[in-house]
Amino acid sequence: MARIVFDLDGTLIDSAPDIRLAANGALEGTGAAPLSLAETRGFVGAGAAIFVTRMMAARGLPDGMHGDLLHRFVARYEGAVHLTEIYPGAAEVLAELKGQGHRMGLCTNKPIAPTRAVLAHLDLARFFEVVIGGDSLSVRKPDPAPLRAALDALGEGVPIYVGDSEVDAETALRADVAFMLYTQGYRSTPVDELAHHAAFADWSEVPGLVTDLTG
Known part of the structure; x- marks a missing residue:
């Protein structure tokens, strides 16, 4: 059996439309142009504070606005779930893996409150024994500590991490954990x-890949 930890945004779900909505709400009144969906996807992955930093840099906003914009963004983030969609086949594969006896967790840089909100909205929380958000520990990915914490909580089994981004690849490498890359997510590399x-590229491939990695 395996211990399988998943990333969230860009891996299990396409949340960029909701994140864009929250970001553009935070930008209202600043005079800055709204973010595009492509920009939003490019800024996701390193946590809310870095997202806001990237957003501000793209719009030439002064550093002194960061605290206020981050507060406004996070205030909108938790309720931003209604435009988010599960990638085709992902929920079915999670159910299949759970039925096979694999233990599963989640490790994301998304803050824990919006993480739990979107998992509840999409009925995905039932698949995961442990959920680590970007603010659950004092560090976040690509530091390997959050991934290791999730894996430790899952007990024994072959460790596997599933993600979509440069941050996820580096996290798995630093944690010395087998990495499965979803190629339809938010990476640019x-x-x-x-x-x-x-x-x-297709979630139906995942059970077979897990079998291969577990020998």
């Missing part, structure tokens, strides 16, 4: 330039 043990 070519697949062959990211360290990974397996890559997939």
Whole structure:
């Protein structure tokens, strides 16, 4: 059996439309142009504070606005769930893996409150024994500590991490954990330039890849 930890945004769910809505709400009144969906996807992955930093840099906003914009963004973030969609086949595969006896967790840089909100909204929380958010520990990915904490909570079994981004690839590498790369997420780096043990574009491929990685 395996211990499988998943990233969230860009891996299990396409949350960029909701994140964009929260970000553009935070930008209202600043005179800055709204973010595009492509920009939003490019800014996701390193946590809310870095997202706001990237957003501000793209709009030429002064550093002194960061605290206020972060507060406004996070205030909108927790309720931003209604435009988010599960990637096709992901929920079915989670159910299949759970039925096979694999233990599963979640490790994301998304703050824990919006993480739990979107998991509840999409009925995904039932699949995970442990959920680690970007503010659950004092550090976040690519520091390996959050991933290791999630894996430790899952007990014994072959450790596997599933993610979509440069941050996820680096996290798995630093934690010395097999990495499965979802190629349809939010990464900007070519697949062959990211360290990974397996890559997939269709969630139906995942059970077979897990079997391969567990020997």
